Each structure stands twice: as C-alpha cells, then as structure tokens.
Amino acid sequence: MQSGLNIEHVSVRYRNGLEALSDANLALPPGSITALVGVNGSGKSTLFKSIMGFVKLSAGKVTFNNVPMAQALKANQVAYVPQSEEIDWQFPVLVEDVVMMGRYGHMNFLRRAKQRDRDLVRQALTRVGMWSCRQRQIGELSGGQKKRVFLARALAQQAQLILLDEPFTGVDVTTEEQIMALLRELRQEGKMILVATHNLGSVPEFCDRAALIKQRIIAAGLTEQVFTHQNLQHTFGGVLRHFILAGKELHEDEDTRKVTVISDCERPVVMYDQWAQTPLSRQQKLTAITSQSEAQP
Numbered sequence: 001m002q003s004g005l006n007i008e009h010v011s012v013r014y015r016n017g018l019e020a021l022s023d024a025n026l027a028l029p030p031g032s033i034t035a036l037v038g039v040n041g042s043g044k045s046t047l048f049k050s051i052m053g054f055v056k057l058s059a060g061k062v063t064f065n066n067v068p069m070a071q072a073l074k075a076n077q078v079a080y081v082p083q084s085e086e087i088d089w090q091f092p093v094l095v096e097d098v099v100m101m102g103r104y105g106h107m108n109f110l111r112r113a114k115q116r117d118r119d120l121v122r123q124a125l126t127r128v129g130m131w132s133c134r135q136r137q138i139g140e141l142s143g144g145q146k147k148r149v150f151l152a153r154a155l156a157q158q159a160q161l162i163l164l165d166e167p168f169t170g171v172d173v174t175t176e177e178q179i180m181a182l183l184r185e186l187r188q189e190g191k192m193i194l195v196a197t198h199n200l201g202s203v204p205e206f207c208d209r210a211a212l213i214k215q216r217i218i219a220a221g222l223t224e225q226v227f228t229h230q231n232l233q234h235t236f237g238g239v240l241r242h243f244i245l246a247g248k249e250l251h252e253d254e255d256t257r258k259v260t261v262i263s264d265c266e267r268p269v270v271m272y273d274q275w276a277q278t279p280l281s282r283q284q285k286l287t288a289i290t291s292q293s294e295a296q297p
C-alpha cells in the first residue's frame with residue numbers, strides 16, 4: 001500500500017439514520033495539498049471527523065503511513081483546524097496557550113512545557129506573523145488572526161498531516177495569500193494537507209490535488225485532471241454558474257482564446273482555453289470577471 005493517508009471504502013451513518021459518507025475512497029501522498037470541494041452538507045466535515053476518529057465508521061478503514069489511524073493520532077501525526085464556528089471563542093485563553101496545546105500530545109500527563117516546547121511555540125507563532133499577539137486573548141482577535149493562531153498550533157504540533165476546514169472563510173486576500181504561502185512551504189517539507197474550501201478560484205493556485213465530494217468521492221487526483229467543468233457540474237449540480245468569454249468581449253486583438261469562469265458564488269475558477277496551459281494572474285482574473293459582468297447586461 002502507498003504511504004500517506006489512505007481512506008478506503010469509508011461510510012458514516014449518523015444516529016438519525018443519515019448516511020453522510022458512502023464508500024468514500026481517497027489517498028493523499030506525502031508532500032501534497034489536496035482541496036476537498038463540495039456543496040454544503042456534502043460530507044466534508046464528516047470526512048475530517050472520520051479521519052480524526054470523532055465519528056464511528058459504519059464501514060471501511062483509514063490508515064496513515066500504513067498504520068491504523070488511531071495509532072497515527074496517538075503519535076500526534078495529525079493536526080485538525082476546525083471551522084471557526086466550532087470553536088468557543090469566549091473561553092479565556094491566551095494566544096500562546098492555544099499554540100502550546102499543540103505540544104500537549106508530546107508532554108507527559110503533568111503537561112509541563114520544556115524549553116523545546118516553548119521554542120516550537122515561538123517559531124510557530126513567528127512563522128504565521130502572530131508572535132507579537134502572543135499575550136492576547138484568543139477571543140479578541142480578528143477572524144484571520146484566529147485562523148493563523150490555529151495554524152500555528154498545527155505547526156507547533158509538528159504534525160505530518162494537517163486538516164483545514166474552511167481556512168479562508170472571513171479572511172482577507174492578504175491573509176489568504178499568507179496562509180497559501182505557508183501551506184506551500186509545508187508541502188515542500190513533505191507534509192500532507194487536506195483543505196475543505198468553497199473558494200474554487202484559489203484551488204488551482206495552491207492545491208496540486210483535488211477531491212470532489214458529494215456523499216461519495218466523485219473524483220480525486222491531480223487538480224488539472226479533476227477540476228473539469230463536467231466534474232464540477234456533477235459535484236455542484238444547479239448551484240454552479242458557468243460563463244465562457246471570447247471574441248470582442250474579451251480581446252481587442254486577434255487572440256482567439258476563450259476564458260471560462262466557473263463559480264459557486266465565492267471566488268470563481270477561471271480557465272484560459274486549455275486550463276493547465278496558462279494560469280491567470282489575479283489581475284487577469286479580475287479583468288475577466290469584470291468583462292463578463294460588463295458583457296452580460
């Protein structure tokens with residue numbers, strides 16, 4: 001079997017009888033960032049919870065580097081950054097204490113931090129640009145700052161597999177780009193990252209792989225192979241909007257290439273002709289979207 005994360009034939013049925021995941025299969029190789037994309041209620045969080053052992057599997061198994069997931073979790077190899085709504089921000093705790101929680105699994109039951117733990121907390125907070133906020137209460141921070149603190153906790157944990165549930169919700173473009181840059185660095189270091197996101201437009205920018213989910217994994221693999229119009233349409237059904245821009249609406253010269261814009265209402269995916277050919281810059285994307293709205297009265 002391949003090293004990395006392997007999810008094989010996993011099904012999850014909640015107590016109310018709803019089958020949120022059905023025969024899901026997904027593999028994450030070392031040194032990769034995989035986007036997990038699907039509509040609300042398609043099973044993204046349930047998939048995370050089944051990796052973390054928070055829900056009982058009704059069928060299938062999850063392994064990490066060829067050992068059962070429970071063993072990998074015990075060895076602190078997995079960090080989970082949940083959706084912001086799942087965290088109690090009223091809980092009075094300092095930023096540096098949140099990050100130190102990433103070290104708990106490496107400490108004995110007395111949870112007394114050693115110098116190495118403190119060094120890793122400092123390095124992690126510095127890396128996400130939050131060291132100067134270390135003495136602040138977590139609840140006082142902005143949405144983007146909170147996300148960075150939770151990312152720092154995952155860094156301090158030195159996890160091999162990092163699960164991020166909607167890391168870009170409520171985050172400005174600068175913070176989004178900082179988070180993406182950090183994730184790329186982590187990929188270089190050989191880590192595996194699974195990111196649930198509704199931000200379709202950012203997926204080709206930083207995810208080398210993608211998995212489309214709708215109770216089952218509809219398609220998974222290299223982003224350019226998975227992120228096709230047909231697969232996205234199947235995943236999003238009627239929710240998806242799709243425009244093709246060409247001719248005078250797009251070009252003032254003889255360039256005949258088309259731009260395809262696919263959106264589920266957050267940031268759209270923009271493809272210039274054959275999409276793997278020419279990734280567009282942010283400015284080009286904005287221009288394309290503006291041209292579209294001007295072109296459609």
Ligand SMILES: Nc1ncnc2c1ncn2[C@@H]1O[C@H](COP(=O)(O)OP(=O)(O)OP(=O)(O)O)[C@@H](O)[C@H]1O
Pocket residue numbers: 014015016018020038039040041042043044045046047
């Ligand atoms: N604890 C639970 N008990 C019963 N049903 C649940 C429970 N948690 C989730 N569900 C249901 O399982 C399905 C999948 O939910 P899940 O939270 O995994 O979706 P999601 O893709 O993460 O959605 P979103 O994009 O809105 O975060 C939904 O129909 C949801 O209502």
